[in-house]
Amino acid sequence: MKKHVSAIxxxxxxxxxxxxxxxxxxxxxxxxxxxxxxxxxxxxxxDGFSMGAGxxxxxxxxxxxSKSKALAAGIATFISFNVFGLIPLGAYLITNALIHDKAxxxxxxxxxxxxSLALLGWVKANLSEQKVRTEILRTLxxxxxxxxxxxxxxxxxxxxxx
Numbered sequence: 001m002k003k004h005v006s007a008i009x010x011x012x013x014x015x016x017x018x019x020x021x022x023x024x025x026x027x028x029x030x031x032x033x034x035x036x037x038x039x040x041x042x043x044x045x046x047d048g049f050s051m052g053a054g055x056x057x058x059x060x061x062x063x064x065x066s067k068s069k070a071l072a073a074g075i076a077t078f079i080s081f082n083v084f085g086l087i088p089l090g091a092y093l094i095t096n097a098l099i100h101d102k103a104x105x106x107x108x109x110x111x112x113x114x115x116s117l118a119l120l121g122w123v124k125a126n127l128s129e130q131k132v133r134t135e136i137l138r139t140l141x142x143x144x145x146x147x148x149x150x151x152x153x154x155x156x157x158x159x160x161x162x
Contacts, residue, residue: 015085
């Protein structure tokens with residue numbers, strides 16, 4: 001697994017972020033749960049395949065990379081995208097099914113997504129032998145801006161202060 005750490009992190013991070021963007025935008029747009037399920041799983045399959053194919057094609061462009069290693073990188077990216085990408089979709093669907101209120105379920109899912117990003121940071125730190133705290137903070141940095149996905153579904157304009 002250590003030789004595929006880059007593919008695992010790349011696929012996992014994109015899986016979490018893009019799937020959460022689909023869920024958050026859908027909740028912000030006030031679409032039905034069945035539409036969120038369809039969009040979420042469509043995103044997992046299509047974007048996961050695209051990421052895996054991209055990783056494979058990118059690796060085959062390196063003359064030093066064998067086709068079997070390139071294929072392994074593509075498969076690792078696809079699997080990581082889908083495993084980690086299922087977390088935000090599952091978190092929203094499960095919390096919404098238990099609570100039956102999007103206004104409460106969505107913030108809970110938001111927190112679970114933060115935990116999944118921290119988990120990905122932990123995985124990265126352990127596979128690459130880096131500092132755990134540093135890698136968790138790096139992966140969590142994407143979560144800071146993820147509230148914008150919800151507001152983009154609402155059609156609201158965001159004002160950023162620097």
